[in-house]
Amino acid sequence: MLIHDVALEQLHVVLAVDRAGLVGNDGETHHGVFDALFLPTVPGMTVYCPASFSELRRMLRDAVFQCGGPVAVRYPRGGEGRYREDSGTDAAVRLRDGDDVTILTYGVLTNQALDAAEALEKQGVRAGVVKLNRIAPLRYEDLAPVLSGCGCMAAVEDCCGSGCVGQRVGGILAAQGDAPKQIIFKNLGGSFIPAGSVGELEHSLGLDAEGIAKSILERIR
Numbered sequence: 128m129l130i131h132d133v134a135l136e137q138l139h140v141v142l143a144v145d146r147a148g149l150v151g152n153d154g155e156t157h158h159g160v161f162d163a164l165f166l167p168t169v170p171g172m173t174v175y176c177p178a179s180f181s182e183l184r185r186m187l188r189d190a191v192f193q194c195g196g197p198v199a200v201r202y203p204r205g206g207e208g209r210y211r212e213d214s215g216t217d218a219a220v221r222l223r224d225g226d227d228v229t230i231l232t233y234g235v236l237t238n239q240a241l242d243a244a245e246a247l248e249k250q251g252v253r254a255g256v257v258k259l260n261r262i263a264p265l266r267y268e269d270l271a272p273v274l275s276g277c278g279c280m281a282a283v284e285d286c287c288g289s290g291c292v293g294q295r296v297g298g299i300l301a302a303q304g305d306a307p308k309q310i311i312f313k314n315l316g317g318s319f320i321p322a323g324s325v326g327e328l329e330h331s332l333g334l335d336a337e338g339i340a341k342s343i344l345e346r347i348r
Contacts, residue, residue, distance in 0.1 A: 208238030
């Protein structure tokens with residue numbers, strides 16, 4: 128329906144994609160870990176990934192009043208974390224500077240990425256954080272201002288690994304001869320994720336701040 132009845136006709140339809148990412152005790156059937164992979168492949172599709180309530184409000188307005196064609200707004204189950212700002216309308220924004228490694232993420236994992244960057248700083252690692260406000264469309268001109276010349280990029284996502292956003296970003300940069308020298312992928316791999324609270328799952332999967340920081344330290348030292 129999305130392709131035949133919406134995208135081919137270039138209709139302006141706004142999809143509210145509830146339960147993006149890990150949703151907790153609803154388990155394998157309800158984790159929103161696949162749409163970030165397939166929605167961006169639909170021609171003409173725009174996919175927003177708010178990380179706070181204020182971004183959700185603004186992105187919904189933009190989806191309705193500013194965009195043409197099909198639009199999806201991915202939002203998680205539950206509330207917001209420490210990040211409660213609105214980073215603006217750019218596709219990609221740098222939230223924190225650091226030239227040893229750049230943590231790339233989107234959605235509510237922004238909170239874990241910022242915490243991981245602070246933990247790494249205590250270990251003497253200068254970690255920057257780049258947040259994607261949208262994961263489609265992604266163009267080199269969107270990414271270059273915040274990722275060009277990046278030596279090491281850690282792509283942190285609560286979605287499956289094959290075809291993940293980090294792979295797409297790396298490919299876009301590589302096509303312009305601007306790929307990071309090293310890319311660390313932190314995602315859900317290729318397995319179905321069981322039930323459990325979001326916090327428990329993030330910890331067991333290494334997607335909490337502790338796990339992200341540990342993976343980066345293991346790769347760069």
